[in-house]
Amino acid sequence: MTDLAPTDPRQHALRRASLPDAFTYALYACSPYRGCGHGCLYCDGRAEKYYVEGDFARDIVTRPWLPDALARELTTLREWGALALGSGVTDIYQPCERSELLTRRIVEVVADMPDRTVAGGVAPLPVVVLTKSALILRDLDLWARIDARAGVLVLVSITTLDDAVRRVFEPGASPVGERLEVLRAFRAAGIATGALAMPFLPGVTDDPTSIAALLEALAGLGTTFVMPGGLTLRPGRQKECVERLLAAHYPDLVALYARLYGEDRASGSPVFGYQARLEREIRSIRHRLHLPRQVPHPLLRRLLAPHDELWVLFSQMRELYAERGVDTRRLSEASNRYGTWLKTMRTTFRRRRTLPATWLGERFGTAIETGELAQVLANDKLARFTERVARDRLVLDHETLALR
Ligand code: SF4
Incomplete structure (x- = not known):
């Protein structure tokens, strides 16, 4: 393990996005580790795009300075909005956290953040945490404190119910049953939970029966x-890693993966026909179970200030309408114009x-009252919708697409 001291004194604990x-x-986002000891063989973090040098699963970089730097930064914070702890390329509850305790210190810092008025809300910040580890249960008391003050969303990544498959593809992550227990325990504590059921693995876990079994188990736990x-x-490295695993454990699938991923797209996507079929299959199972794929609007409202909530809501609506076969080009154009406007205001x-x-x-509120936002959107229907969401505080029902 390597300790990474900040080489630049201006280095920040928090990464801030413009949207x-x-x-x-x-x-906001922050992580005390780089690399991940869970060592999932398919992990995006192995790709050259993320510049993790050395062995992704063993050469873990730690940032011991981060909790103190975060505590300082939180006292000068000017904008309210959710903080993401963990990402798709590192896990804050990976095995080294048992001894390093950096995540524990970070969560304590956020839980103890004093009340202050900042743009869009009152600190402390709500938190979105992503993990494949049951170690998160160690800190349930702290998460409950943050949830009571600001809101927490726990996203647990579960890719299969088959622990034998999990052992091959996710050797260092918690067993499936323990991850299901995380969802159960957080829900029992009244904390919002979601699941990342990805990736379904071609030829291994992507058959309709396996997908349905996993989604049914998650729905049965009351996952939001x-x-x-x-x-x-x-x-590159990510694809080669999976190819080595297939050769060792699933030699019969080598030809299938060569066909699905033979186009070597920079995004890593498989051939279009396979992707479309998988999405159709997942969608039909989700609809049967009435299982949303996006965070519901009332929960989104707990995580973001109204101007940011609207930006995410537009992107959710694009997906919801496209799923129903509606042409979303005008919505996309209006949403892009709003994104540009919001970024400009935020930069100022x-x-x-x-x-x-x-x-x-206040600038957002004025833009609604004066009609400036309606001009930005250049879409009367969307402008009226925006007023009802932002001013009248109605929420969008994702199933009926009605405001209530
Ligand atoms: S837990 Fe997440 S970040 Fe860690 S190796 Fe697995 S996929 Fe990558």
């Missing part, structure tokens, strides 16, 4: 929503430190 992340819904998805294999706010903390939220 909330569409995957985690967060405005499930984000399912297929496997992407970026050409971040550059001009003399602006009061309430400026960004």
Whole structure:
């Protein structure tokens, strides 16, 4: 393990986005580790794109300075919005956390953050945490404290119910049963949970029976929503790693993967026909179970300020309408214009430190009242919708697509 001291004194604990992340819904992100001892063989973090040098699963970089730096940064924070702990390329509850305790210290810092008014809300920050580890249960008391003050969303990644498959593809991650127990325990504590049911592995876990069994188990636990998805294999280290695993454990599947991923797309996507079939299959199972794939609007509202909530809501609506076969081009154009407007306002706010903390939220409210936002959207229907969401505080029902 390597300790990584900040080489630049201006290095920040928090990464701030100009728009909330569409995957985690967060405005901020931070992680005390780089690399991941869970060592999932298909992990995106192995790809050259993420620049993790050395052995991804063994050469873990730690950032012991991060909890103290975070505590300092939180006292000068000016914008409210969810903080993502962990990502698709590192897990904050990976095995070294048992001894390093950096995540525990970070969660304590967030739980103890003093109340302060910042743009869009009152600190502390809500948190979205992603993990494949039951070690998160160790900190349930702290997560409950943060949830009571600001809101928490726990996203547990579960790719299969078959622990033999898990041992091959995710050797260092918690057994399947323990991950299901995490969902159960957090739900019992009244904390919102979602599941990442991805990646379904071609020829291993992507058959309709296996997909249905997993989604049924997750629905049965009362998981608020499930984000399912297929496997992407970026050409290079990530793809080679899976190819070696197949040769050793699933030699019969080598030809299938060569065909599905033979186009070597930079995104790692398989051939279109396979992807479309898998998505159709997943969608029909989800619909049968009434299992949403996106965070419900009331929960989204707990995680983001109104101006950011609207941005994520537009992107959710694009997906919801496209699923129903509706042409979403006008919605996409309006949403892009809104994104550009919001980024411009945010840049102004971040550059001009003399602006009061309430400026960004007030600027958004003024834009609605004066009709400026309606001009930005250039779409009367969407402008009326925005008023009802932002001003009247209605929420979108993802199943009926009605406001209530
Ligand atoms: S737990 Fe997540 S970050 Fe860690 S190796 Fe597995 S997929 Fe990668």
